[in-house]
Amino acid sequence: MKLRPLLSAPWAISLVSLASLTVAAGCGGSSSKTGAEATRSASVSLSIRWPEQTRLIPVGAQSIAIELRDSAGALLLPLRVIPRPTSGSTSTVVFNNLSRGDIVIKASAYPTTTGTGVAQARGTVGATLVSGQTTAAALTMDSTIDRVEIYSPGPLSFTKGGRLDLFAIAYNSAGESVFVDNSQWEWSISNGTDFLFYPSGDYAAVESNAIAFTYITLRDKESGKTTTVPVFSHRTNSEKIIFTSNRDGDEEIYSMSADGSGVQRLTSTANRDDLSILSPDGSKIAYACQPSSDGEVCMMNTDGSGQVNITNTAFNDQPFSFSPDSKKVAIMTNRYLTGGYEIATMNLDGTGVTRLTNNTNIDDAAPMFSPDGKKIVFTSKRNNNTDIYIVNADGTGENRLTTDPKFDESPMFSPDGKKIVFTSFRNTYNEIYTMNIDGTNQTRLTNANEGNYNPIFSPDGKKILFVRLYYLFSRDICIMDADGSNFKRLTNNSIEETRPTFSPDGQSILFESYTAGKGELYKMNLDGTGLINLTNNPASDSYSSWLGSRNDYNLF
Numbered sequence: 198m199k200l201r202p203l204l205s206a207p208w209a210i211s212l213v214s215l216a217s218l219t220v221a222a223g224c225g226g227s228s229s230k231t232g233a234e235a236t237r238s239a240s241v242s243l244s245i246r247w248p249e250q251t252r253l254i255p256v257g258a259q260s261i262a263i264e265l266r267d268s269a270g271a272l273l274l275p276l277r278v279i280p281r282p283t284s285g286s287t288s289t290v291v292f293n294n295l296s297r298g299d300i301v302i303k304a305s306a307y308p309t310t311t312g313t314g315v316a317q318a319r320g321t322v323g324a325t326l327v328s329g330q331t332t333a334a335a336l337t338m339d340s341t342i343d344r345v346e347i348y349s350p351g352p353l354s355f356t357k358g359g360r361l362d363l364f365a366i367a368y369n370s371a372g373e374s375v376f377v378d379n380s381q382w383e384w385s386i387s388n389g390t391d392f393l394f395y396p397s398g399d400y401a402a403v404e405s406n407a408i409a410f411t412y413i414t415l416r417d418k419e420s421g422k423t424t425t426v427p428v429f430s431h432r433t434n435s436e437k438i439i440f441t442s443n444r445d446g447d448e449e450i451y452s453m454s455a456d457g458s459g460v461q462r463l464t465s466t467a468n469r470d471d472l473s474i475l476s477p478d479g480s481k482i483a484y485a486c487q488p489s490s491d492g493e494v495c496m497m498n499t500d501g502s503g504q505v506n507i508t509n510t511a512f513n514d515q516p517f518s519f520s521p522d523s524k525k526v527a528i529m530t531n532r533y534l535t536g537g538y539e540i541a542t543m544n545l546d547g548t549g550v551t552r553l554t555n556n557t558n559i560d561d562a563a564p565m566f567s568p569d570g571k572k573i574v575f576t577s578k579r580n581n582n583t584d585i586y587i588v589n590a591d592g593t594g595e596n597r598l599t600t601d602p603k604f605d606e607s608p609m610f611s612p613d614g615k616k617i618v619f620t621s622f623r624n625t626y627n628e629i630y631t632m633n634i635d636g637t638n639q640t641r642l643t644n645a646n647e648g649n650y651n652p653i654f655s656p657d658g659k660k661i662l663f664v665r666l667y668y669l670f671s672r673d674i675c676i677m678d679a680d681g682s683n684f685k686r687l688t689n690n691s692i693e694e695t696r697p698t699f700s701p702d703g704q705s706i707l708f709e710s711y712t713a714g715k716g717e718l719y720k721m722n723l724d725g726t727g728l729i730n731l732t733n734n735p736a737s738d739s740y741s742s743w744l745g746s747r748n749d750y751n752l753f
Contacts, residue, residue: 239295239296239297239326239327239328242289242290242291242292254306254318254338255306255308255317255318255340255377255378255381255419256378256380256381256419257308257317257376257377257378257381258281258306258307258308258317258318259280259281259307259308259309259310260278260279260280260281260306260307260309260310260311260312261278261279261281261304261305261306261307261312262276262277262278262279262304262305262307262312263276263277263278263279263290263302263303263304264276264302264303264304265292265295265300265301265302266300266301266303267298267299267300267301268298268299268300268301270301273292273295273300274292274295276312277290277292278311278312280310281310295326296326297326297327297328298325298326299323299324299325299326300323300324300325300326301321301322301323301324302321302322302323302324302336303319303320303321304319304320304321304336304338305318305319305338306318306319306338308376314376315341315369315373315374315375315376316341316369316375317340317341317342317375317376317377318338318339318340318341319338319339319341320336320337320338320339321336322335322336322337340417340419340420340422341369341370341375342367342368342369342375342377342417342419342420342422343368343369343370343422344367344368344422344424345365345366345367345368345415345416345417345420345422345423345424346365346366346367346368346415346424347363347364347365347366347413347415347424347426348363348364348365348366349361349362349363349364350362352657352702352703352704353426353427353428353429353657354428354429354430354431354656354657354702354703355403355405355430355431356430356431356432356433356702357405357406357407357408357430357431357432358405358406359404359430360402360403360404361402361403361404361428362400362401362402363400363401363402363403363413364399364400365377365382365384365398365399365400365401365415365417366399367417367420367422377399377417377419379397379398379399380398381417381418381419382396382398382399382415382416382417382418383415383416383417383418384396384401384413384414384415384416385413385414385416386403386411386412386413386414387411387412387413387414388409388410388411388412391405391407391409391411391430392404392405392409392411392428392430393405394413401413403428405430407430407522408429408430408431408432408477408478408521409429409430409521409568410427410428410429410568410612410613410614410656410658411427411428411429412425412426412427412428412613413425413426413428427612427613427657427658427659428657429612429656429657429703431656431701431702431703432477432478432479432701433479433701437452437453437454437475437479437499438452438453438454438455438707438718438731438741438742439451439452439463439473439474439475439482439499439741439742440452440453440473440718440732440738440739440740440741440742441470441471441472441473441738441739441740441741442732442734442736442737442738442739443736443737444734444735444736444738445462445465445736447467447468447469448469448470448471449462449463449464449465449466449470450462450463450464450470450471450473450482450484450501451463451738452499452501453731453732455700455705455720456729456731457718457720457729457730457731457732457733460732461500461501462501463482463497463500463501464484464486464497464501464504466486466488468486468487468488468489469485469486469487470484470485470486470487470495471484471485471739471740472484472485472515472516472740473485473740473742474516474517474518474519474742475499475742476519476523476545477519477521477522477523478522478523479499480498480499480523481496481497481498481499481519481523481545482496482497482498482499482742483495483496483516483519483526483545484496484497484516485515485516486506488506491510491511491512491513492513492514492515493506493507493508493509493510493514494506494507494508494514494515494516494526494528494547495507496526496545496546496547505546505547507543507545507546507547508528508530508532508543508547509547510530510532512530512531512532513530513531513538514528514529514530514532515528515529515530516528517529517563517564517565518564518565518566519566520542520566520570520590521566521567521568521569521570522570523545524544524545525542525543525544525545525549525566525570525590526542526543526545527540527541527542527564527565527566527573528540528541528542528543528564529561529562529563529564533552533555535555535556535557535558535559536557536558536559537556537557537558537559537560537561537578538560538561538562539552539553539554539555539556539561540552540553540554540561540562540564540573540575540588541553542564542573542590551590551591551592552592553573553575553588553590553592553595554575554577554588554592554595556577556579559577559578559579560577560578561575561576561577561578561586562575562576562577563575563576563606563607563608565608565609565610566590566610567610567614567634568610568611568612568613568614569614570590571589571590572587572588572589572590572614572634573587573588573589573590574586574587574598574608574609574610574617574634575587575588575608576605576606576607576608582602582603582604583604583605583606584597584598584599584600584601584605585597585598585599585605585606585608585617585619586598587617587634587636596635596636597636598617598632598634598635598636599619599621599632599636599639601621601623602623603621603622603623604621604622604627605619605620605621605622605623605630606619606620606621607619607620607650607651607652609652609653609654610634610654611631611654611658611679612654612655612656612657612658613658614634615633615634616631616632616633616634616654616658616679617631617632617633617634618630618631618642618652618653618654618661619631619632619652620649620650620652624641624644625646626645626646626647626648626649627648627649627650627666628641628642628643628644628645628649629641629642629643629649629652629661629663629681630642631679640681641681642661642677642680642681643663643665643677643681643684645665647665647666647667648665648666649663649664649665649666649675650663650664650665650666650672650695651663651664651695651696651697653697653698653699654679655699655703656699656701656702656703657703658679659678659679660676660677660678660679660703660723661676661677661678661679662674662675662676662697662698662699662706663675663676663677663697664694664695664696664697665686671690671691671692671693672693672694672695673686673687673688673689673690673694674686674687674688674694674697674706674708674725675687676706676723685724685725686725687706687721687724687725688708688710688721688725690710692710692711692712693710693711694708694709694710694711694719695708695709695711696708696709696739696740696741698741698742700720704722704723705720705721705722705723706720706721706722706723707719707720707731707741708721709738709739709740709741714737715735715736715737716737716738716739717730717731717732717733717734717738718730718731718732718738718739718741719731
């Protein structure tokens with residue numbers, strides 16, 4: 198009996214083939230046999246080659262279990278298991294005493310030598326056995342892997358200076374774990390500048406001394422299945438929450454621990470200090486100070502020391518966001534005497550001022566750094582409308598992103614810097630949209646015929662947190678997936694709850710709640726449970742900061 202050479206078969210080069218089996222079926226005795234003996238004279242000879250160079254059978258497979266069934270599905274002979282031969286050799290198994298007619302041959306590859314466990318690949322082919330003739334059939338095995346996942350014992354984030362352990366897992370459609378040889382896992386990382394990456398088989402470790410964001414991709418080379426997850430490094434949650442309070446007579450800047458304890462007054466001036474933002478590295482606080490009738494930008498350390506007026510002009514200046522490396526701050530200012538507010542950046546000591554916009558009688562506002570620090574998105578009231586613009590951090594390359602005749606406001610970058618979330622009145626109500634950073638693919642995410650405000654991406658980019666106006670003076674905190682799905686209302690009160698933000702690790706939400714004009718700061722879990730009043734003070738507490746920017750703006 199002559200078998201067709203395996204590697205010359207046309208299906209051997211198929212990208213989806215994981216195993217190639219050559220089947221020969223024919224008679225097993227003399228043509229002079231008659232009756233029942235003749236009807237059971239057919240046989241099947243099955244040859245299996247494990248060609249290492251083509252990886253047609255999973256590298257981790259140690260055996261193949263073979264079944265022969267008739268057209269009704271009945272098992273014709275006991276299951277036959279072929280142990281894995283030496284790489285590159287051929288194993289042959291022969292099934293004798295088969296009746297002529299139609300049969301189905303099924304082969305399954307397993308990681309054990311006994312043909313047990315969860316199959317790594319399967320293939321099925323039909324054959325017709327005819328007495329006195331030889332029938333050849335080719336069987337292709339396909340991977341049973343339905344998906345691959347990157348698993349971590351905790352969130353896919355870690356404190357800067359720490360380490361995140363990641364594990365590769367493959368699953369079939371039934372949710373069973375499928376064994377993959379370590380040599381077949383392929384890892385990659387999108388941000389090799391801020392992260393150190395150590396992949397090894399089904400395990401990888403990530404480290405970073407920066408506060409940064411990246412994507413990690415995992416691929417099983419045999420099945421071709423891939424998955425990509427966002428990973429970010431962050432400040433520790435135990436670092437301070439910064440907020441404004443009038444509990445000592447006028448508005449001053451305070452700090453407290455994430456559980457509301459350890460409240461410390463940081464400023465003590467005769468005038469208003471508020472609108473504070475915490476630098477991404479947790480070392481500095483920028484805030485709006487008012488040493489005279491004009492608003493200035495002041496800077497201090499997180500313990501309240503080193504307070505410096507870094508603008509010190511006769512005009513109004515207001516801080517809005519830190520650069521990702523915590524070396525610059527973006528501000529709004531009317532110092533240029535153009536009849537409106539312009540956008541500028543400066544070093545944390547007030548030097549190195551870079552003017553980014555130059556318009557007459559126009560307010561440019563809400564400047565937000567991109568995650569890589571190379572661009573700034575902002576709003577502008579030019580063209581008798583509020584639209585969203587983007588500009589390089591050096592002031593070049595300004596580009597208008599929205600052109601709708603209704604207001605577009607509150608732009609915020611996604612953590613990967615590829616998307617911008619914003620609000621728009623273009624459909625009667627203030628709704629939430631996303632777009633690419635070049636203004637394309639503007640997509641409406643909410644459609645509730647209600648006002649929606651203050652959208653902000655979660656640190657992993659998977660969620661958007663925002664405020665929804667349900668009726669007059671009733672605003673609640675809501676959350677949804679970044680594509681607008683899985684909406685959930687987190688608070689449900691007949692009061693104003695606003696300015697939500699995420700904790701550095703993205704696992705908690707901080708927001709402000711107002712009753713009769715008095716503000717309190719609350720913290721809760723992402724699903725709205727675990728609500729805690731952090732301030733619980735007779736005074737009004739507001740304008741909290743746990744991250745390096747604000748998702749609102751107010752002019753003096």
